[in-house]
Amino acid sequence: MLIKPTLKTISELSGLAITTVSRALSNAPDISISTKEKVKKIADEIGYIPDRAGVRLRTGRTNVISLIMSTDSEIMDMTGRLISSIALGLRGTPYHLNMTHHFPGDDPMKPIKYIVxxxxxxxxxxxxxQPNDPRVHYLIEKKFPFTMHGRSCPNEKQSFVDYDNGEFAKIAIEKLxxxxxKHVLMITPPQNQSYGLEMVQSAKNTAEKHNISLIIAPIITSDSSITLISDTVSKQIINNKKIDGILVGxxxxAMAAVAGFEKLNLTIGQDIDIVAKDAVNFLKLFRNQIIVINENVEIAGKKLAEAAIHAAQNPDSEPIQYIDRPESDYTKFN
Structure with a gap:
């Protein structure tokens, strides 16, 4: 029977005190980089796995960062890349990523309260x-460390990583x-979420500035089913043949919208142009004529990991806040 490696095992192999080994594995700032590398190398070689129960008893910490996500996330959007990027951001730290799901229609407070x-x-x-998100107020009240992908209450000190969706909408309208x-159909994000409100308001302001018509697609959001988006786009164009541009996040x-107008024998890039956000360089493979503005989800994931660790280790310090801004002359995918 194999004996499970312990801190004592690493201590004996490295010639370092057990407390030094423990602090090196915890990435303590007072331990030199060379010592940390030496300890982690030995730990990897012997297959050392921390006893989480023991860590929690000694320190009160779990070394776990929990990511809460809805099960309605679309795999072709950014969810998969975001998760892998957060995990990469935690690599080399004592923290592990756990996933906690909540189902559409369920109380979003439920998984938050359970973990707290x-x-x-x-x-x-x-x-x-969401604006004034109750999860934010609850976590602040409970003094529980957190960060979020998005912004909620602008007047409170909160940890967040976000994309400038207002700037995205502005650039998108300007490209059209x-x-x-002259007549742009917008498939909006859910309007109960902060980024959706920001995107719509910016699109309206920019369309008004350039004296073009902005039509908000009824019934649907960018989170609706592909079939519903496609059918709605077709109906909107049939009812308003002036529509010559589409904006979607x-x-x-974007793919559903293209399917919707191609059913009407309209040609992308000729009869109608579409601007969309992409995180995985996928849309250009689908239709090269789609005007794409990138969202760098890899940076977002790594920043979320950094912000979560900072919140856990430095609860009384200023929270990390980061906004990724698209460039007006962005040409990575175009």
Whole structure:
């Protein structure tokens, strides 16, 4: 029977005190980089796995960051890459990533309260952030470390990583204006989420500035089913033949919109132009004529990991806040 490696095993192999080994594995700032590398190398070689129960008993920490996500996330959008990027951001740290799901229609407070009440994580990451989000108020009240992918209450000190969706909408409208498009159909994000409100308001302001018509697609959002988006786009164009541009914030929504107008024998890049956000360089493979503005989800994931660790280790310090801004002359995918 193999004996499980312990801190004592690493201590004996390295010639370092057990407390030094423990602090090196915890990435303590007072331990030199060379010592940390030496300890981690030995730990990897002997297959050392921390005893989480023991860590929690000694330190009160779990070394777990919990990511809470809805099960309605689309795989062709950014969810998979975001998760892998957060995991990469935690690589080389003592923290591990746990996934906690909540189902559409369920109370989004339920998984938050469970983790806080059980102390099953050192910090939380969540998305689909709403204005004045009750999850934010609850976590602040409980003094539980967290960060979020999105922004909620602008007047409170909160940890967040976000994409400038207002700037995205502005650039998108301006790109359509350059294509001489005058009547733009917008498939909006859910309007109960902060990024959706930001995107719509910016699109309206920019359309008004350039004196073009902005039509908000009824019934649907960019999170609706592909079939519903496709059918709605077809109906909107049939009812308003002046529509010559489409703005949408997700790859799924863009693909569904293209299917909707191609059913009417309209040609992308000639009869109608579409601008969309993409995180995985996928849309250009689908239709090269789609005007793509990138969202760098890899940076977002790594920043979320950094912000979560910072919140867990430095609860009384200034929270990390990061906004990724698209460039007006962005040409990575174009």
């Amino acid at each position: 009440e059980t102390g099953s994580a050192d910090a939380l990451i969540f998305n689909q952030v 204006v350059k294509k001489n498009r 997700t790859p799924k929504g």
